[in-house]
Amino acid sequence: MSRTLATARRVLQQLSHDPRSIVLIAAMPSILLLVFRYVYDAQPGVFDRIGPQMIGLFPFIIMFLVTSVTMVRERTSGTLERLLTTRLRRGELIGGYALAFAVAALTQAAITTAFALWALGLDIALPWALLAFAVLGAVVGTALGLLASAFARTEFQAVQFMPLVIVPQILLCGLLLARDQMPDVLYAISWALPLSYATNAFTELASSDSFSGDLLRDLLVLIGFALVAVFGASLTLRRRTA
């Protein structure tokens, strides 16, 4: 078995011994979505318009947190140092993590999408595209979490990276105000943030009934973000430390 797959399996085995985390990962976005749906109970149009964006946003945040904390725990427990003295390459370690959490993200996104469509009656023409973008959003969250974990010495710090990395993206992604109505500087910055592309895709999915060229662009850009973040994360792993 390859060392990447062995690492992915090990991470999932660790998760399997933690039933509470499994329930949180699986159910949390659906619960948040349920609350969101009934906040706008008096205006049913709002849920159809903004609901899809929440399907993208919640897994993105949750997977960022789960991944960065798990990776920091690997550093602080001494197991990372030990792994770096074995044949495991840094790319294999990060790849294994990314793979394991992509599996978790897929599960989470599938549950959330199914819940939104069938339990909450979200009206959308392209449910498979919705699922694909939800998974991708979660994978980008995972990749950013891996990258952020390189800059956190403790789990406490890792949790505080959440507002630093995620909140500006929520403010600038077009969820509160269309991006082209923001000041030029903020608009320019928003092009560099993955959540902008995810939000754009979910906005499009809420209204369109065919897979447009814009959606394809968003898809490719998000895959690009995920790859760059994973690659960056493996570069920040130092084998020799002081």
Next chain:
Amino acid sequence: MMNKSIEVDRLVVQRGRSTVLPGLDVAIGAGSITGLLGPSGSGKTTLIRCIAGVQQIASGTVQVLGEPAGTPRNRARVGYVTQASSVYADLTVEQNLRYFADLAGATRTRIDEVLGLVDLVSHRSALTGNLSGGQRTRVSLAAALVAAPEVYLLDEPTVGLDPVLRRDLWQLFADLASDGATLLVSSHVMDEAARCDRVLLLRDGHLIADDTPAGLRADAGTDDLDEAFLRIAEREAA
């Protein structure tokens, strides 16, 4: 001339402004147990990390099995067991060993064999985090054993173990050495020095003795290794 598996030459390690190792020379022969003794803070762990290839060094060289420490080839041939048990608390004993076996390309039968060597067969399905400190230490050791490395770097592997287990583990170390493996075992318990082929005494990053246990006793003029260490340390300080 004995074949050298570890050769440390003028090794300097600095942490912040303080110098942990000020220029250390050590050579360790193949197929032997070398004890690395000294008080805490003397640089034992730092030296071991240098040989494992995870310590930033200021100058000097560290050669392991004829190659610089930490090369991909050496990472397959060197097993490092850190002082704090570095295995996953949220995995079972067997899942831990299987992961480290997969990384090393070792077989399932090797896992069964190693569980027997560290006397954890009956705990294979237990969650590692639920084990006692001594049992966790042995899981950590077992994770190195599955890879069957040529060089073992063991940082205080017997801390917190009862005397029977300590005796069994030292017997295991002797068996590994007689099969040709090189072991560097750190400890701050002097009576463990008696079980080594060679003893290195480290103090403030300086090597104050490098001899057989018998040689140390003769040199210090006492049969008690604890007393011998004190006498040598005092002589060096004077």
